[in-house]
Amino acid sequence: MQFWEGFPKPGLLQFILVPLAEIREAPAFVPTLAEPDRSINLEVKLLISQKGHAIVTGGGSGIGRAIARELACEGWAVSVLDLSKERALAVAEEIIQDGKTAQGVSCDLSTRDGVRNGVSKARSVFGSIDVLINNVGIYPSAPFMEIKDQDWDTVMAVCLKSFFWCSQECLVDMMARRSGKIVNMASIDGKTPGPGNAAYSSAKAGVISLTRSMAAEMAEFNINVNAVAPGWVETPNIMKGDRWKEAIKKIPLKRLAKPEEIADAVSFLVSEKAVYITGEILNVNGGMLMD
Numbered sequence: 001m002q003f004w005e006g007f008p009k010p011g012l013l014q015f016i017l018v019p020l021a022e023i024r025e026a027p028a029f030v031p032t033l034a035e036p037d038r039s040i041n042l043e044v045k046l047l048i049s050q051k052g053h054a055i056v057t058g059g060g061s062g063i064g065r066a067i068a069r070e071l072a073c074e075g076w077a078v079s080v081l082d083l084s085k086e087r088a089l090a091v092a093e094e095i096i097q098d099g100k101t102a103q104g105v106s107c108d109l110s111t112r113d114g115v116r117n118g119v120s121k122a123r124s125v126f127g128s129i130d131v132l133i134n135n136v137g138i139y140p141s142a143p144f145m146e147i148k149d150q151d152w153d154t155v156m157a158v159c160l161k162s163f164f165w166c167s168q169e170c171l172v173d174m175m176a177r178r179s180g181k182i183v184n185m186a187s188i189d190g191k192t193p194g195p196g197n198a199a200y201s202s203a204k205a206g207v208i209s210l211t212r213s214m215a216a217e218m219a220e221f222n223i224n225v226n227a228v229a230p231g232w233v234e235t236p237n238i239m240k241g242d243r244w245k246e247a248i249k250k251i252p253l254k255r256l257a258k259p260e261e262i263a264d265a266v267s268f269l270v271s272e273k274a275v276y277i278t279g280e281i282l283n284v285n286g287g288m289l290m291d
């Protein structure tokens with residue numbers, strides 16, 4: 001991936017940097033494509049984002065896309081990390097078209113190397129990380145007795161281990177600065193599992209426990225760690241099938257959530273209004289589960 005990938009436009013970057021160079025009476029800086037310079041990236045970050053750098057994993061679709069768009073609207077420079085390069089770039093492009101700041105980064109978050117690679121690419125353009133939204137997820141369904149080891153491991157890698165890996169990578173920045181926010185995407189299934197999704201539900205129960213463990217340990221660094229637990233959400237995968245039509249009968253609010261409504265909860269948790277909230281698992285489920 002090129003230094004520029006998903007970034008507004010090389011022309012725009014130069015437009016931003018040249019006045020800065022002039023202010024400092026330094027020779028005008030001409031960025032090179034091959035060797036991103038971290039100090040320059042930090043200057044760019046200060047200029048293009050009032051708030052800082054937020055990473056959204058699995059940001060190329062559904063809930064992640066809505067979160068990326070919402071955080072960008074609030075002034076964060078957003079790195080959209082996704083396995084699908086096309087989706088990551090498309091969401092970044094949508095955000096840029098709205099006049100906000102984003103980049104798309106393609107990476108496989110199901111391995112430690114893939115996570116390290118993705119986070120370091122994101123950091124090399126927008127600088128150190130202030131906010132991490134662990135959102136990536138897959139939800140294959142299978143009867144318990146038919147789950148293969150490989151399927152179990154894949155669900156755990158994407159839905160749980162990636163949260164652990166991404167958090168370790170990003171916490172290096174947050175702990176050094178003694179501030180930061182992490183929001184993990186849990187699920188109602190992590191609290192009340194149904195038949196056919198043992199691996200997914202177990203991973204989501206793990207996300208809930210991971211959230212609380214990290215919150216307890218990171219509090220001394222002034223880092224808040226929370227989770228959002230959606231019920232049924234109108235995402236492309238959910239709307240493909242018919243199960244939601246039956247599920248809706250059990251939702252007191254009698255409808256699915258919109259992805260933007262999950263993004264609103266995430267946005268609250270990373271905002272200044274939630275600084276005293278940590279270790280919380282916030283239900284956003286239309287009243288399906290009240291615990």
Ligand SMILES: NC(=O)c1ccc[n+]([C@@H]2O[C@H](COP(=O)([O-])OP(=O)(O)OC[C@H]3O[C@@H](n4cnc5c(N)ncnc54)[C@H](O)[C@@H]3O)[C@@H](O)[C@H]2O)c1
Pocket residue numbers: 057058059060061062063064081082083084087107108109110135136137138139158185186187188229230231232233234235236237238
């Ligand atoms: N949709 C719902 O009703 C619902 C309900 C509760 C919780 N959730 C949770 O919300 C999160 C997002 O769900 P969604 O429905 O928006 O998902 P989605 O399938 O619409 O999007 C997930 C994105 O993750 C990407 N991805 C998958 N594997 C990856 C990998 N190995 N590396 C990098 N990227 C990868 C996909 O390319 C995709 O763009 C998940 O954690 C999910 O468990 C969803």
